[in-house]
Amino acid sequence: MRTQPPIFPAETTFRGPGGEELQLHLPEPAAVEVTDAGMEWRLTILRGATDPAELARVRAELDTARSTIEAQGLGITSCDQELRRREDGLQSKDAKIASLRAQVKTELAAGYLNGKWHDQPDGYSPAGCYRWLRGVQTKVGWxxxxxxxxxxxxxxxxxxxxxxxxxxxxxxxxxxxxxxxxxxxxxxxxxxxxxxxxxxxxxxxxxxxxxxxxxxxxxxxxxxxxxxxxxxxxxxxxxxxxxxxxxxxxxxxxxxxxxxxxxxxxxxxxxxxxxxxxxxxxxxxxxxxxxxxxxxxxxxxxxxx
Incomplete structure (x- = not known):
């Protein structure tokens, strides 16, 4: 008798050698292979997650799923690699954003001092900052x-x-x-x-x-x-x-x-x-x-x- 796939506390699709399917959802585009007595099942995630909070929730669900499988005596290949890849991508994006923010702050400070905005009759103004950031623009007649x-x-x-x-x-x-x-x-x-x-x-x-x-x-x-x-x-x-x-x-x-x-x-x-x-x-x-x-x-x- 074929062993039924474990019931995960989330929704995605399990496909077995005979085409059997079980609908579950785990919003992370990774693959998890579940093996029981030589019978292999593949878990395909239906949608992606890029938000850190969403990744944390997915990881918690996968941990629960792993516990469920282990409780039934099954083995599982880790899908942590995909999660780590996405987390590294988010950390890289955060680093780039932080670098751009630091660059803008440096340029704004230089613009404030070199442009002598503080010496103007009205002092510093957002409009003056915007004009400096925009640079010299050609005025059009139309x-x-x-x-x-x-x-x-x-x-x-x-x-x-x-x-x-x-x-x-x-x-x-x-x-x-x-x-x-x-x-x-x-x-x-x-x-x-x-x-x-x-x-x-x-x-x-x-x-x-x-x-x-x-x-x-x-x-x-x-x-x-x-x-x-x-x-x-x-x-x-x-x-x-x-x-x-x-x-x-x-x-x-x-x-x-x-x-x-x-x-x-x-x-x-x-x-x-x-x-x-x-x-x-x-x-x-x-x-x-x-x-x-x-x-x-x-x-x-x-x-x-």
């Missing part, structure tokens, strides 16, 4: 366009990808070997680069024209980002322009992706109407109590309030 507080956040995110020329247009996908051609999906008349897709494509130009009819020609017809940054209007007018620009980029990109999946797009006039609805909703959600009356009148004249 930050006020992309991170305009009147932008819808998802529009700003896509706009940030756009200004870095990182959108996966077909001209880029062709270089990666993902597509067979680089024709614009909205018009089929040019190479689908970011410049063509958003500003030179006949579809996009019709959208821009429709918006300009409502907004009094606020959008430039070329070099749109640069011209937007140089707009001479008030702060409110600039914020409306910036929100309109990133919304335009977002919605045209959406239509491009929609055509890729569904082979259909909105009519340019319909899309321009949708963009204006989003801009109105965004402006009306803002607190305008501090906005000058001239700017309020301007918003009313464009039916944005």
């Amino acid at each position: 930050h006020s366009v992309i991170w305009n507080p009147w932008n819808t956040p998802k529009h700003s995110f896509l706009g940030w990808i756009w200004v870095h020329d990182a959108l996966k247009t077909k001209s880029k996908l062709l270089q990666f070997g993902v597509t067979d051609d680089a024709d614009c999906m909205l018009c089929g008349l040019g190479i689908e680069t970011q410049e063509h897709l958003f500003f030179d494509c006949p579809y996009s130009r019709r959208v821009i024209h429709a918006i300009n009819q409502v907004m009094g020609g606020i959008l430039a017809t070329h070099d749109m980002l640069e011209r937007s940054m140089q707009h001479p209007g008030s702060q409110v007018q600039k914020r409306v322009l910036y929100a309109l620009l990133v919304c335009l980029v977002y919605q045209i990109w959406q239509q491009r992706n929609r055509y890729r999946v569904d082979m259909q797009v909105l009519r340019p006039e319909k899309l321009s109407s949708l963009i204006m609805q989003e801009i109105r909703a965004r402006i009306r959600s803002r607190d305008l109590t501090l906005v000058k009356q001239d700017d309020v009148d301007w918003l009313h004249s464009l039916n944005l309030l």
